[in-house]
Amino acid sequence: MINVHMARAFYGIVMREFLRFFQQRARFFSALVRPLIWLLVFSAGWRQTQGLAPYPPYETYIPYEVYMIPGLCAMIQLFNGMQSSLSMIYDREMGSMRVLLTTPLPRWFILLSRLMASVAVSILQVYAFLGIAFLFTYFEVLDLDIDPIGYLTVLPALIVSGFMLGALGMALSSTVKQLENFAGVMNFVIFPMFFISSALFPLWRIKDLSYAFYQFCQYNPFTYAVELIRFALHGQYYGLGALVVCSTALIAFTVAVYSYDPARGMQAQPKGAKRAG
Amino acid sequence: MKQDGQPNVPAISIENVSYYYGSRQALNDVSLQVKTGQFTALLGANGAGKSTLFSLITRLFDTAIGEILIDGKSFKTSGSDALAPLGVVFQQTTLDLDLTVWQNLKYFSLLRGMGSKLTTRRIEETLTELEMFERVHELVRDLNGGHRRRVEIARALLHEPKLLLLDEPTVGLDIQTRRVIVNHVHDLANSGKIAVLWTTHLMDEIKDQDHLIVLDGGKIIEDGQVNDVLMRVGAETIEAAFESLVKGEKERLS
Numbered sequence A: 001m002i003n004v005h006m007a008r009a010f011y012g013i014v015m016r017e018f019l020r021f022f023q024q025r026a027r028f029f030s031a032l033v034r035p036l037i038w039l040l041v042f043s044a045g046w047r048q049t050q051g052l053a054p055y056p057p058y059e060t061y062i063p064y065e066v067y068m069i070p071g072l073c074a075m076i077q078l079f080n081g082m083q084s085s086l087s088m089i090y091d092r093e094m095g096s097m098r099v100l101l102t103t104p105l106p107r108w109f110i111l112l113s114r115l116m117a118s119v120a121v122s123i124l125q126v127y128a129f130l131g132i133a134f135l136f137t138y139f140e141v142l143d144l145d146i147d148p149i150g151y152l153t154v155l156p157a158l159i160v161s162g163f164m165l166g167a168l169g170m171a172l173s174s175t176v177k178q179l180e181n182f183a184g185v186m187n188f189v190i191f192p193m194f195f196i197s198s199a200l201f202p203l204w205r206i207k208d209l210s211y212a213f214y215q216f217c218q219y220n221p222f223t224y225a226v227e228l229i230r231f232a233l234h235g236q237y238y239g240l241g242a243l244v245v246c247s248t249a250l251i252a253f254t255v256a257v258y259s260y261d262p263a264r265g266m267q268a269q270p271k272g273a274k275r276a277g
Numbered sequence B: 001m002k003q004d005g006q007p008n009v010p011a012i013s014i015e016n017v018s019y020y021y022g023s024r025q026a027l028n029d030v031s032l033q034v035k036t037g038q039f040t041a042l043l044g045a046n047g048a049g050k051s052t053l054f055s056l057i058t059r060l061f062d063t064a065i066g067e068i069l070i071d072g073k074s075f076k077t078s079g080s081d082a083l084a085p086l087g088v089v090f091q092q093t094t095l096d097l098d099l100t101v102w103q104n105l106k107y108f109s110l111l112r113g114m115g116s117k118l119t120t121r122r123i124e125e126t127l128t129e130l131e132m133f134e135r136v137h138e139l140v141r142d143l144n145g146g147h148r149r150r151v152e153i154a155r156a157l158l159h160e161p162k163l164l165l166l167d168e169p170t171v172g173l174d175i176q177t178r179r180v181i182v183n184h185v186h187d188l189a190n191s192g193k194i195a196v197l198w199t200t201h202l203m204d205e206i207k208d209q210d211h212l213i214v215l216d217g218g219k220i221i222e223d224g225q226v227n228d229v230l231m232r233v234g235a236e237t238i239e240a241a242f243e244s245l246v247k248g249e250k251e252r253l254s
Helices: A002-023 A025-046 A064-094 A096-101 A107-138 A148-175 A179-195 A203-209 A211-218 A221-233 A239-259 B050-057 B075-083 B101-111 B116-129 B145-157 B175-190 B226-233 B238-253
Strands: B012-021 B024-034 B039-043 B065-070 B086-089 B163-167 B195-200 B211-216 B219-225
Touching: A002 A025, A002 A107, A002 B101, A025 A064, A025 A107, A064 A096, A064 A107, A064 A148, A064 A179, A064 A221, A096 A107, A096 B101, A107 A148, A107 A239, A148 A179, A148 A221, A148 A239, A203 A211, A221 A239, B012 B050, B024 B050, B024 B065, B024 B195, B024 B211, B024 B219, B039 B175, B050 B065, B050 B163, B050 B195, B065 B075, B086 B145, B101 B116, B101 B145, B116 B145, B145 B163, B145 B175, B163 B175, B175 B195, B211 B226, B211 B238, B219 B226, B219 B238, B226 B238
Parallel strands: B039 B195, B039 B211, B086 B163, B163 B195
Antiparallel strands: B012 B024, B012 B065, B211 B219
């Protein structure tokens, strides 16, 4: 009986996330326009300067835009993860989270459902982007050359990477007291995470340019999310990437559940105020 | 989804609850009971501890000292399951403005584990009672404050709760809307199927037959039927009784 309740509640939370997403059309279009600008503008400019030697998972020389696709997929999920966290803070301040938290459901389940709903939305955005990329290839605007099977094999990678990025955003949002503060936090998270990673340049090239920068990239879990997606798009499995992404996701989610305080933003909470666990 | 409850068990029983914000005590040994068929007004000035008590009852804060039993179930032993018989209307609007009335209620019904047919029937019933059914497909953003409040009450009643908890639900509403909402909730309590705990600082919302609890400085200073309280205090109005009680408490403490 309780499982039926949980299944319905999970469906409700996912349904609400999708309804809100489609209501906020600007969010959908900006989620698509951002990676498309990167793909069309930046890749066109940089392909002339970037010679990409064969390096796993690629077996031949590839155009730069092919290299960019996994990084842009991860970028969509990164932005969505942060957007979803922002919406959680908004919900907390506006009181919508209280409606969720006063239902007879465990708190971990509520947060997990919110996270999975956000992952589902991010996957929808990634597939919309990949669909447009497919059309670019079909109409010979760009030569992206994604194996059709890659559209399927990338799904598990997108689920775990979306989960990791959403959980990181959730953990961050748990520590932020006010909505206004989160915009600043986002800037300090999104841009370093994206730029100090293998999203735009392969690690071997970064290593050639700066060893210190390469080390930073190696300690960035976003790098592993990008590489996991890259390998999966080519029908290959990247074990280390999966391990890092799954571990980071679990740690971040545990931190989020442990530190989530529904009373934040509700009223001034002096230090030492107790909260429900 | 109707909460049948146990016979003779209060819809809510609060036993010796204290709560601290750091070193400041917000609630001091609070005990009270609310029974089915009863409209209980929790009256107190700003800062009296009403919202803290409300947050404890809804489990937004943890009850470290004392115990809260909802329909006989404690958070300590039943966890979030104890929230099942509770319908809640928060002081602040908690509806999703970007969704329609229907979508908001449907979302809530799923959170409560309600099936599709039951949801449809209950949405129709609760909204019709509150004269809001014709607006079911409108975006909440397009509704005025009074109508949003009605939708929130409909939402809180959707799963047929045993206890309806309202935290200053009429704040910011015009007199006519306030009257409609106050009367509707009184009617619900009088139907004998539900217990109502209504926190307020507006005394004209309380009727003579209501159960009145006065909270001051985190402590309950009066608990009884309104007429009995008036007789005990020797006041003609609730306002006069409230002032006398608060003044008496201050004198006692000084």
